[in-house]
Amino acid sequence: MQHRFILAAALFVSTTAAWAQVPAPAVKQAKATLLTGATLHVGNGQVVEGAAVAFNNGKITYAGPAAGFNAGGTAYETVNVNGKHIYPGMILPNSQLGLTEIESVRATLDQQEVGDFNPNVRSVVAYNTDSDITPTLRSNGVLMAQVTPVGGTISGSSSVVQLDAWNWEDALVKADGGVHLRWPAMVQTGDASPQATQRRQAREADLQELESLLAEAKVYKNQKNDRENLKLSSLTGLFDGSKKLFIHANYGKEIVEAARFAQKAGIKDMVIVGAADALVVADFLKENNIPVIYSGVHALPARSGDDVYLPYKMPGMLQKAGLLFCLDYDASLHGSRNLPFIAGTAVAFGLPKEQALSSVTLNAAKILGVDQQVGSVEVGKDASLVVSEGDILDMRTNKISYAFIQGRKLNLTDKQKYLYEKFDTKYNQEGKQVQ
Template sequence: MHKLYTLLIFGLLLCLTSLAQNPAPAPSQSRPVVINNATLHLGNGQVMHHAYLAFEKGKITAISQEPIRIEGAEIIDGRNKHVYPGFILPNTTLGLREIDAVRATLDFAEAGQYNPNVRALVAYNTDSEIIPTVRLNGVLIAQSTPRGGVISGTSSIMMLDGWTWEEAVLKADDGIHMNWVPMFQRRGWNGPIEPNKNRDKQLQYIEDFFAEAAAYARQSEPTEVNLKFEAMRGLFDGSKKLYVHADRAREMVEAVQFAKKAGIRHVVLVGAAEAWLISDFLKEQQVAVLLNRVHDLPPYEDSDTDHFYKQAALLFRAGVLVGLQYAGDMEAMGSRNLGFTAGTAAAYGLDPEEALQLITLNNAHILGIDKQVGSLEVGKDATLFISRGDALDMRSNQIERAFIQGRELKLESKQTRLYHIYTQKYGIEE
């Protein structure tokens, strides 16, 4: 009897484990692939109808309006289907957080206010249950980003496939994220908003910290290693970007001017709720912007109800390099909707192909990975997906196949597995 109970318990655990298991990472591309007669959304604002695309050994090798013939290639029928470059998700805790109510699954913030040496890369969890759900909507690349403090830490850009973070990383330690000192603060959890009385002291501390980091960076062999300042070296030699999280116009201008004065070559504004007010300044300073989540409430009581819907178009038309992100409440799980936020931007002033560009080539430019991904171009990674419908429209988007560097992903998740289990249980036709 004891053995019987042991077997029953073991079998139950085995079933639960198999139910929660993520699909195994895809193997390397083994033979060429040719997609025939499809609509190619190039990601750079252009679209090709009834076109052909081929990729081999993880790279796009040909794009043409004429048929492509490669011996031994797998042929994919693209009639009435759409091919897109993989969507790129900046500034996310995807892979760093799983269940908000379970502290042990949250690894996106460290104690302390100045942590440039904290690396999201080594905390990234390739076994996250959320990652497969995000891939189902075309998000194939993400910038895994720490949170909290004044200097949160260092982000890395990850491919959403791989056994370990070493296999998944596309660009390690791409930039440092800083929360600019706000002009106003809320007292308590839901109290009144008041001026930040300690702001001058906080800004002075930031200035001193960066001055020390710059002085340290000028030493090729410092007598004493400082891990925080070592992490910031790249800001001064141009190998890393400074991502400044700020919303008010004055705060953004201050942050950009500070960064330029400190000798930082590459600055990106993140959030930027009032960016449209300083679009001329941003264009002149060549500062890129990763906008607040499009599907969000207006920032202030007197803001237009469609404030975040239309801001992308205003900045795009002003000549500012702008991309979309999905930071905020439930950001990791909700980031599967990134493509649909671009669809909303298309409904409020942008052409659909321009809106697509915000989450493909523009985001790639901003993150410094545009030579590898972000558009369908010969020589770039074959990181792309095929949809039956418009990938920016939740009513028609249905992804059939997806590839990262030519590796074909298994488009399944915990939700799809449960769906198939219960449709079979109750005899429902799919």
């Protein structure tokens, strides 16, 4: 009995130590705050030297030259950030953050539901606010994410969350704003093998089922229903513009085919996710006002004959083509903290620096439908912003001094900092003993 008690106590202590690496969410803003002396990067392309940013009750009340600030009778707590840089909090789209923790442990994986057609799946209800990964993103200036399901043809709905909350309800910025469609891959027409024929038939069956499901949802929307059909009701927002269809497709023909399919079904707003061939069909996307979430900056070119630097150059080329786009980080979930640095890579290969910032802030907010709340440092928006000692897009100078979500000052401790300090102490102690 005593042995069991000791074992239970040991487990409790080890669990407590592990969870202690995830800081408790910040308390609601109690005092009006004024950041002064920094260079302000608004997020919309504007830069203000010697700026001041004020916020109260979680909202920005002033953003502009420090000389123009007027407290208007409000007592502001002043924070001198002279020589530093103020940025809007970055937004990570198309992410399984909070849905996946340890890939080899099935109990920590909540990103996918069984079946091919799951429009009624709400990914946000499985969102884990206590993920060890989340604080590592905040430490680099990423303060929001689009929690996105995977798998099947229709994976479910995504929501936008802020990354400092006790539970998923507190985290919500926009609930169930997008339905995710993974467009069935085309099969090479010249391939007559049994395997190719089987894949072609399966693809045709998927498209027929998808067409039927969307047609049923459109009818369901326009009639009175005594009993709710969750699958159909979750799709009705696609027909009045209250939801967006996020189409995951990479190749040019698939992008055009999927967009035309959605238009024929009566869907108003859509976004292409992945979009490796976005430049190939740029005229089509621009003509139809379809934005892009580009996924492959840190990836190999799709074709052997492509310029080896094409993925790095793609954001700059999309900008020149006049497309609305943002960047995501799909290389690995644990690497998502590197979102600012893929934007920095794009700067090195032709994308202007402030447009690169927009590609992970305001552009992402526009595409996700939350630009009235976040995405830029402007009066009336949420005070979700960061202060960096240097260029936030540069791995060498990105050092976050302060971060605020809705005016709440965040604790920037994370697991990696904890481990660094732990082993830095260990080896410093060993070095002194050797001496």
